[in-house]
């Protein structure tokens with residue numbers, strides 16, 4: 236088998252590399268060579284450990300030693316002490332800040348793993364198309380437990396005590412919602428799983444359904460038992476073909492095992508699940524619009540009350556929960572309310588899944604305990620900003636959320652903190668922006684999305700957002716005035732206060748929060764007619780770089796308005812006052828001397 | 833597949849699966865097999881995970897390596913798709929990112945057959961509850 240008895244894993248992620256981790260690897264190899272160990276010990280560079288703050292990182296396998304803040308000059312000692320004599324180099328071990336004890340191996344290092352996978356516990360672990368693999372990870376045991384040993388009231392109390400709140404946006408306590416639906420008497424009730432996931436850039440729910448569909452089915456059955464429903468629907472967008480296929484397989488297998496259907500697990504409880512498809516309209520994620528769409532009506536929201544728990548699908552009491560909310564349910568039942576509520580902050584319990592995107596090194600799906608700071612998410616798990624650029628802001632909550640900046644980096648993530656700082660949890664999209672992003676353009680991007688997605692039922696959202704967008708377009712074109720900024724803010728507030736549903740009520744957030752945090756940039760656009768990040772092309776000027784210009788006159792000859800001056804073989808100059816920005820000069824120049832800035 | 837009629841029945845299936853009884857009945861011995869998991873969520877498949885998985889399954893068989901290759905859901909490393917996890921008998925599992933067919937071939941030849949690590953390792957940076 237292996238000729239190597241030991242491996243030294245040196246972090247080659249961006250953060251550690253910038254602190255000479257590649258030199259550490261070189262030195263280690265040299266030391267091993269000196270000792271004649273190059274055939275038995277292998278040095279290899281890896282990706283980011285998600286612990287960049289304490290980098291450079293070195294992990295030794297198979298004994299799992301985890302060294303932090305390693306320097307090139309430590310290589311010799313590591314080889315002599317650890318590799319040869321089998322003694323750990325104490326001073327390089329991570330020191331627990333609370334106990335001040337050295338932590339020896341990564342088996343006891345939950346702490347360094349900033350992420351905790353609860354909702355994603357089976358994603359990447361089990362084959363989602365084999366129900367036995369789910370059962371082997373205690374799947375359907377929670378349903379069994381609820382049916383055999385708990386009354387619905389007890390289960391609801393357990394959920395309330397756990398502190399689980401909705402992950403679909405609003406953060407409503409799940410147990411409380413079930414209680415309402417339970418208490419509304421009716422001959423028929425429904426359980427609905429909201430898998431519409433319309434935020435641009437969000438794919439948390441899709442990943443759960445693709446990687447662990449049974450957890451959602453099991454949770455729906457548990458909700459059914461609690462509220463007294465025997466039918467559940469998953470409302471899923473048709474653009475999620477793989478999630479749909481895996482759900483269908485899962486439903487089929489669960490029925491065969493009798494985990495869906497009649498007299499489940501020998502009890503008198505009946506429950507089945509079916510799929511309903513959405514056409515991918517953002518507003519159909521709003522629960523009342525979703526229900527109308529399920530009924531075959533137009534996907535338009537309606538006023539609440541009545542809430543779905545009173546009158547939902549087909550006018551019957553209906554409990555709507557988000558995919559991720561549901562995925563948490565079976566574990567909470569098995570591990571208990573106390574366990575769950577020990578994770579997170581006072582008011583936000585458990586974990587949250589985020590889709591990390593934008594200008595960040597480790598783009599991907601993460602799950603962190605509530606209370607984790609944005610700094611930990613972006614600079615450790617996310618591995619920092621791409622290409623060593625400067626962090627500018629992070630947009631959370633998608634088109635309904637807002638941007639958070641440098642000053643918010645140490646804020647612990649919770650429902651309340653995000654709202655208090657002008658953003659919101661939303662479903663968990665997190666888009667990281669750097670110095671090259673123009674905040675006015677970002678606000679415009681989100682508003683284009685909401686204008687496109689507004690259902691048009693109410694005027695503030697239908698007309699107001701369109702006007703907001705027009706104002707932003709003018710500003711980005713350099714036609715804005717300072718008074719437009721006042722208009723933006725006033726109109727934004729009015730739309731928030733008067734719109735019918737959550738879409739309109741939150742759509743001005745990206746504008747308002749970028750104005751709050753980056754007012755200078757707005758001012759630069761309207762007063763100086765400049766886009767500081769160089770994104771708004773209408774505000775850019777053509778400019779000749781003196782060092783690159785050889786004075787060939789090609790540009791001057793091409794300029795239709797004759798605004799380029801300069802002697803042959805001398806650097807040329809563009810007169811910005813008369814330039815009409817046709818771009819002809821840039822096209823003609825063979826020396827990359829004409830630039831936009 | 834027959835119906836599970838009680839919580840006790842369910843627990844029996846779980847225990848059989850966990851103890852490896854199910855696979856032993858099929859003549860597999862999980863402990864002594866090379867286990868490869870391929871992340872097959874939408875973004876993995878879009879980056880070629882399906883081709884990678886087919887290649888690995890075929891190549892291991894042809895090259896006489898006793899292995900089980902399974903698909904799993906999202907491992908979370910979008911920036912390094914396709915992603916696979918390899919567990920050699922008796923050692924910890926290792927995750928590799930950016931596994932195209934060429935990389936898969938290297939992993940089989942060097943790591944699976946010879947225990948030699950290759951570039952592309954992604955340290956697992958999360959803890960998963962049991």
Ligand SMILES: Cc1cc2nc3c(=O)[nH]c(=O)nc-3n(C[C@H](O)[C@H](O)[C@H](O)COP(=O)(O)O)c2cc1C
Nearest residue numbers: 401402403429432433520521522556557560737738
């Ligand atoms: C415009 C709009 C879009 C929404 N989109 C979604 C969505 O895609 N998925 C979702 O779960 N909830 C979405 N919601 C929230 C739902 O209305 C509802 O609150 C949620 O599904 C309840 O489940 P939870 O309590 O488990 O979060 C949206 C709300 C609004 C106003």
Ligand code: SF4
Nearest residue numbers: 691692693696736739
């Ligand atoms: S706020 Fe917008 S999306 Fe909501 S009902 Fe009014 S027009 Fe439709």
Ligand code: SF4
Nearest residue numbers: 794814815817818820
């Ligand atoms: S952009 Fe057009 S108008 Fe302006 S300097 Fe170049 S060629 Fe002349």
Ligand code: SF4
Nearest residue numbers: 784785787788790824
């Ligand atoms: S075409 Fe380019 S190199 Fe020639 S004069 Fe114009 S800017 Fe200078």
Ligand code: FES
Nearest residue numbers: 248250251283284
């Ligand atoms: S770059 Fe080394 S831990 Fe992130």
Ligand code: FES
Nearest residue numbers: 875906908909910
């Ligand atoms: S599917 Fe790529 S990280 Fe999840």
